[in-house]
Amino acid sequence: MAKATFSIRRGGREMAEMVDYTTDVTEGMVVLDAVHQIQAESAGDLACRWNCKAGKCGSCSAEINGMPKLMCMTRLDTIDITQPVTIEPMRAFPPVKDLITDVSWNYEVKKRIKKFKPRKPDADDGTWRMQQEDIDRVQEFRKCIECFLCQDVCHVLRDHEKHQEFIGPRFLVYTAALEMHPLDTENRTEDLKELFGIGYCNITKCCTKVCPEGITITDNAIIPLKERVVDEHYDPLKKLIKLFRKK
Amino acid sequence: MTSYPTFEHDVLVIGAGGAGLRAAIEASGSGVSVGLICKSLLGKAHTVMAEGGMAAAMGNVDDRDNWKVHFTDTMRGGQYVNNWRMAELHAKEAPDRVRELEAWGAVFDRTKDGKILQRNFGGHRYPRLAHVGDRTGLELIRTLQDHGIHQGIEVYMEVTVVSLLKDGDRVVGCLAYEREHGRFRVFKCKALVLATGGVGRAFKITSNSWEGTGDGHALAYDAGAELIDMEFVQFHPTGMVWPPSVRGILVTEGVRGEGGILTNSEGKRFMFDDIPDNYKDQTADTEEEGWRYVTGDKNARRPPELLTRDHVARCIMREVKAGRGSPHGGVFLDIAWIKEKIQNAPEHIKKKLPSMYHQFKQLANLDITTTPMEVGPTTHYIMGGIRVDSDTQASTVPGLFAAGECAAGINGANRLGGNSLSDLIVFGKRAGEYAAKFAQENAAGSINPSEVEEKAKAALAPFEREGGENPYTIQHDLQEMMQDLVGIVRVEDEMKQALDGLDALKKRATNAFAPGNIDFNPGWHTALDLHNLLTVSEAIARAAIERKESRGGQYRDDYPAKDPEYAKFNFSLKKADDGSMQIAKIPIPEMPAELKQIVEEMG
Ligand SMILES: Cc1cc2nc3c(=O)[nH]c(=O)nc-3n(C[C@H](O)[C@H](O)[C@H](O)COP(=O)(O)OP(=O)(O)OC[C@H]3O[C@@H](n4cnc5c(N)ncnc54)[C@H](O)[C@@H]3O)c2cc1C
Ligand code: SF4
Numbered sequence: 001m002a003k004a005t006f007s008i009r010r011g012g013r014e015m016a017e018m019v020d021y022t023t024d025v026t027e028g029m030v031v032l033d034a035v036h037q038i039q040a041e042s043a044g045d046l047a048c049r050w051n052c053k054a055g056k057c058g059s060c061s062a063e064i065n066g067m068p069k070l071m072c073m074t075r076l077d078t079i080d081i082t083q084p085v086t087i088e089p090m091r092a093f094p095p096v097k098d099l100i101t102d103v104s105w106n107y108e109v110k111k112r113i114k115k116f117k118p119r120k121p122d123a124d125d126g127t128w129r130m131q132q133e134d135i136d137r138v139q140e141f142r143k144c145i146e147c148f149l150c151q152d153v154c155h156v157l158r159d160h161e162k163h164q165e166f167i168g169p170r171f172l173v174y175t176a177a178l179e180m181h182p183l184d185t186e187n188r189t190e191d192l193k194e195l196f197g198i199g200y201c202n203i204t205k206c207c208t209k210v211c212p213e214g215i216t217i218t219d220n221a222i223i224p225l226k227e228r229v230v231d232e233h234y235d236p237l238k239k240l241i242k243l244f245r246k247k
Numbered sequence: 248m249t250s251y252p253t254f255e256h257d258v259l260v261i262g263a264g265g266a267g268l269r270a271a272i273e274a275s276g277s278g279v280s281v282g283l284i285c286k287s288l289l290g291k292a293h294t295v296m297a298e299g300g301m302a303a304a305m306g307n308v309d310d311r312d313n314w315k316v317h318f319t320d321t322m323r324g325g326q327y328v329n330n331w332r333m334a335e336l337h338a339k340e341a342p343d344r345v346r347e348l349e350a351w352g353a354v355f356d357r358t359k360d361g362k363i364l365q366r367n368f369g370g371h372r373y374p375r376l377a378h379v380g381d382r383t384g385l386e387l388i389r390t391l392q393d394h395g396i397h398q399g400i401e402v403y404m405e406v407t408v409v410s411l412l413k414d415g416d417r418v419v420g421c422l423a424y425e426r427e428h429g430r431f432r433v434f435k436c437k438a439l440v441l442a443t444g445g446v447g448r449a450f451k452i453t454s455n456s457w458e459g460t461g462d463g464h465a466l467a468y469d470a471g472a473e474l475i476d477m478e479f480v481q482f483h484p485t486g487m488v489w490p491p492s493v494r495g496i497l498v499t500e501g502v503r504g505e506g507g508i509l510t511n512s513e514g515k516r517f518m519f520d521d522i523p524d525n526y527k528d529q530t531a532d533t534e535e536e537g538w539r540y541v542t543g544d545k546n547a548r549r550p551p552e553l554l555t556r557d558h559v560a561r562c563i564m565r566e567v568k569a570g571r572g573s574p575h576g577g578v579f580l581d582i583a584w585i586k587e588k589i590q591n592a593p594e595h596i597k598k599k600l601p602s603m604y605h606q607f608k609q610l611a612n613l614d615i616t617t618t619p620m621e622v623g624p625t626t627h628y629i630m631g632g633i634r635v636d637s638d639t640q641a642s643t644v645p646g647l648f649a650a651g652e653c654a655a656g657i658n659g660a661n662r663l664g665g666n667s668l669s670d671l672i673v674f675g676k677r678a679g680e681y682a683a684k685f686a687q688e689n690a691a692g693s694i695n696p697s698e699v700e701e702k703a704k705a706a707l708a709p710f711e712r713e714g715g716e717n718p719y720t721i722q723h724d725l726q727e728m729m730q731d732l733v734g735i736v737r738v739e740d741e742m743k744q745a746l747d748g749l750d751a752l753k754k755r756a757t758n759a760f761a762p763g764n765i766d767f768n769p770g771w772h773t774a775l776d777l778h779n780l781l782t783v784s785e786a787i788a789r790a791a792i793e794r795k796e797s798r799g800g801q802y803r804d805d806y807p808a809k810d811p812e813y814a815k816f817n818f819s820l821k822k823a824d825d826g827s828m829q830i831a832k833i834p835i836p837e838m839p840a841e842l843k844q845i846v847e848e849m850g
C-alpha cells in the first residue's frame with residue numbers, strides 16, 4: 001500500500017516542533033483522513049478541529065504545504081505526497097495546540113457590527129416580498145462557512161497584525177451581506193471607515209483566492225463597500241442628508 | 248477538596264445547534280440570565296450541515312397546503328406512534344417560526360411573487376420545504392447565531408458537559424471541562440435544556456460529525472430521565488459510497504426533489520417496483536407523471552423516489568443484495584438525466600444543488616451534471632430520545648428540558664425530511680420559554696461538592712490507565728458491531744449477540760487509556776464519549792429487540808410485517824436503582840376526535 005509522510009506541528013501556545021508521521025494512503029483520501037488515521041494509530045492526543053468532513057462547517061482550516069485550505073476538502077491526489085506534507089495551523093491567529101488556533105477574536109469582531117434591522121413588513125401577515133435577483137448577491141455572501149481562511153491570508157492581519165484596526169475580509173463580507181440585504185435599514189458606512197478599517201484593504205485579492213466557498217470577496221463585497229464609503233463621505237448632498245438623519 | 252470555577256445562570260442550554268440557539272434566544276428574551284454551552288465553536292454544530300430545507304405549511308407554492316396536511320403527513324410518515332400533540336403543535340407553529348427567521352435576517356430562496364420558495368421532499372404531499380439552495384442548515388444556524396449574539400447570552404464554546412448535577416430529584420447544574428486545558432467547570436442553574444443532537448457515531452457508516460455521540464441522551468438517562476423510541480434510527484437512503492473516505496456523507500434528498508432518479512446496474516428505475524399500499528394513491532404511476540410532479544404540476548402525484556426514507560433505504564438494500572448494485576455497493580442516483588427535459592440543465596443543477604455539485608466534484612472527482620452518483624444508506628438521525636412533555640418540553644426529571652434531535656416524540660417511527668429543522672425552532676422556542684418559566688418560579692437548588700469531586704475524578708481516570716486500551720479502537724469496534732448487528736435489517740439473535748458484545752465493550756471502556764497531557768486531547772475526549780455511545784447503543788438494541796415488528800426506521804427480518812398491537816405504545820428506557828436498563832411500555836393516549844377526523848379527511 002502507498003504511504004505518505006506528514007510533518008505536523010505539535011505543541012501548545014508557546015513551544016512547538018514539527019513531527020513526522022507516516023501513514024497509509026488509500027483512494028480518494030483527504031488530508032483530514034490522514035490526520036485522523038495518525039490520531040488513531042500513533043498520536044491519540046493530536047488536536048485538530050473538524051465537524052462535517054464535507055466543506056460545510058469551516059472547522060478544519062489549516063496550512064497545507066503553506067497553503068491555507070480546508071483539510072477535509074484537500075485530496076491527497078491533488079498534492080505532492082512524494083515529499084513530506086506539512087500541516088500547520090493558521091498563522092494569523094495565536095496557536096492553541098497542534099493544529100488548533102485561538103479564533104475568538106473573530107467572534108468579538110462580529111459582535112461589533114450593527115445587527116440586521118429590517119424595514120416594516122410588506123404584507124399584513126408580517127411577511128416581506130423580495131425578488132430572487134435582488135438577493136442573489138446577498139446569498140453569495142451568506143454562503144460563508146466562517147473558516148477564516150481569508151482572514152488568515154490577508155496581509156493586513158497576517159503580517160501587519162492590525163487586528164485592532166481592521167476587521168478582515170470575512171467581516172467585510174458579513175457587513176456587505178447586511179448592507180446589501182434588501183430589507184435592511186441600518187447604515188454601517190461610518191463604522192466601515194472609522195472602526196472597521198476598510199481603508200487598510202489594498203485589494204490584493206488574496207482573500208478571494210483562498211475562499212473555499214468561491215465568494216468573490218474583493219470584487220463583490222469589498223469594492224462596493226469602499227465605493228459606498230467614498231460616496232457618503234465625499235458627496236456633499238448625501239452628507240447633508242446624513243446630518244439630517246442623525247437628528 | 249478542589250474548588251472549581253463556578254458559573255451561574257437561570258437557564259443553562261447545552262448545545263448550540265438550531266434547537267439550543269433557539270431555546271437560548273427565547274429564554275433570554277423572557278428576561279432570565281442564560282448560558283449556552285457547546286463542544287465545538289459557535290456556528291459549527293451539526294445543524295450547519297443540513298441541506299434540503301425546513302418543512303412549514305406556508306402554502307407559498309401550493310395553496311392547498313395547510314397545517315392539517317402537514318400534521319397528517321407527519322403522522323403517516325411516523326406510522327402513527329408519534330406524539331400526536333407534538334405533531335400538531337409542530338405543524339401549526341412551524342410557519343411562524345420560519346417567518347421569524349426572515350425577520351432576523353435569513354434570506355430564503357424566493358417564489359416568482361417574492362415569497363419564500365418551498366420545495367418537494369419525501370413524504371410531504373405538497374412543496375413544503377423553505378430552503379436556501381442546499382445549504383439551509385447554514386442559513387438557519389447563522390441567522391440564529393447572528394441574532395443570538397446580540398441577546399446577552401453567555402456562550403461557552405469548546406466546553407463539554409460530562410455529567411448533570413442534582414439536588415434531590417431536581418437537576419440544578421452540570422459538570423463540564425473546557426477543551427483547551429481540560430479544566431473542570433461547574434455550571435449552576437435553575438433549569439437546564441439539553442439540545443445535544445444525535446447519536447450517529449454509534450454506527451460505522453454515518454452522515455453525523457464527531458459530535459453525534461448521544462451525550463444528551465446519556466446525560467439525561469444517567470440523571471434518571473426516560474428515553475423513548477430508541478429503536479427508531481433513520482438510515483438515510485442516499486449517502487456517498489465512494490471513495491471509501493467519504494462513505495456515509497450525505498447526499499441531500501433535494502436531489503430527488505429536483506428530479507433525481509434512482510436506477511440499478513440494469514438501468515432500471517427500481518423504485519416503481521415496490522410501492523407501499525398506504526402510499527399507492529399518492530404515488531405516480533408513470534415516469535412521466537413523476538417528472539410532471541417535480542416540475543410543479545399540481546395534478547401529478549410524486550415519483551416513488553420521494554417515498555419515505557425507511558422505504559427507499561430498504562429498496563436500495565434489496566437491489567444491492569440482489570446483485571443489481573453499482574460497482575461500489577450502492578445504486579445510482581441520476582440528476583444529469585434531466586438534460587433530456589430541460590435546457591441549461593447543468594446550470595440549473597448547479598444553481599439548485601450547489602453544494603452537492605461541489606461535494607462530488609471535489610471529493611469524488613465526479614460531475615453530477617453529466618454522471619450519475621453512487622449512493623447507499625447511511626445512519627442519519629435518531630427519532631428516539633428524551634421523553635418530554637409535548638407542550639413544555641419538560642423531561643420526566645424536574646428542572647430538565649430537552650429539544651431538537653435529542654428529544655423524542657414528534658417523529659414516531661420515521662422522520663420526514665425537513666421536519667427536523669422545523670422541529671428545532673418550534674420546540675427549541677418552547678423549551679426556552681418553559682425553562683425560563685421554571686427558573687422564574689423556582690429558587691436555586693444547591694450543588695453537592697462531593698458529587699462534583701467524585702465525577703471529576705472519574706473523568707480523569709483514563710489518564711491513569713497506563714497500558715490500557717486505545718479508545719479509538721474501542722469506538723471503532725462498537726461502530727462496526729452496531730452497524731452489523733443492529734443496523735438497517737435486524738434479527739433477534741444478532742441483536743442479543745450485540746447486547747453481549749456491548750457488555751464486553753463496556754468492560755473494555757473502563758480500561759481505555761488516554762495518552763498525552765490533558766490539553767485539547769481528542770484521545771481523552773474519545774475515551775469519555777464511549778460511555779455515552781455505549782448507553783445509547785444499549786438503548787437502541789434493547790428497544791429494537793422488544794419491538795417484534797417492522798415499522799418505520801425499525802425493520803425486523805424475523806418480523807417483517809407491521810403489527811397493530813405495537814401501534815398502541817412506545818418503549819421507554821430508564822435506569823434502575825441497580826444501574827441496569829429497564830424497558831417499559833408507555834401507552835399512546837387516544838387521539839382527540841378532531842385530530843382523528845383530520846387524519847381521515849386528509850388520508
Ligand atoms: C448532512 C445532514 C443533512 C441534514 N439535512 C436536513 C434537512 O435538510 N432538513 C432537516 O430538517 N434536517 C436535516 N438533517 C437533520 C438535522 O440537521 C439535525 O437533526 C439537526 O440539525 C439537529 O439539531 P440539534 O439542534 O438538535 O443539534 P445539533 O445541531 O446536532 O447540535 C448539537 C449541539 O450540542 C452540543 N453538544 C453535544 N454534546 C455536548 C456536550 N456533552 N457538552 C456540550 N455540548 C454538547 C454540540 O456541540 C452542538 O452544539 C440533516 C442532518 C445531516 C447530518
Ligand atoms: S483584498 Fe483586501 S481584504 Fe482581501 S486579502 Fe487583500 S488586503 Fe486583505
Ligand code: SF4
Nearest residue numbers: 144145147148150211
Ligand atoms: S469568506 Fe470564504 S474564506 Fe472567508 S471565512 Fe467565509 S468561507 Fe472562509
Ligand code: FES
Nearest residue numbers: 052053058060072
Ligand atoms: S470539517 Fe467541516 S469544513 Fe472541514
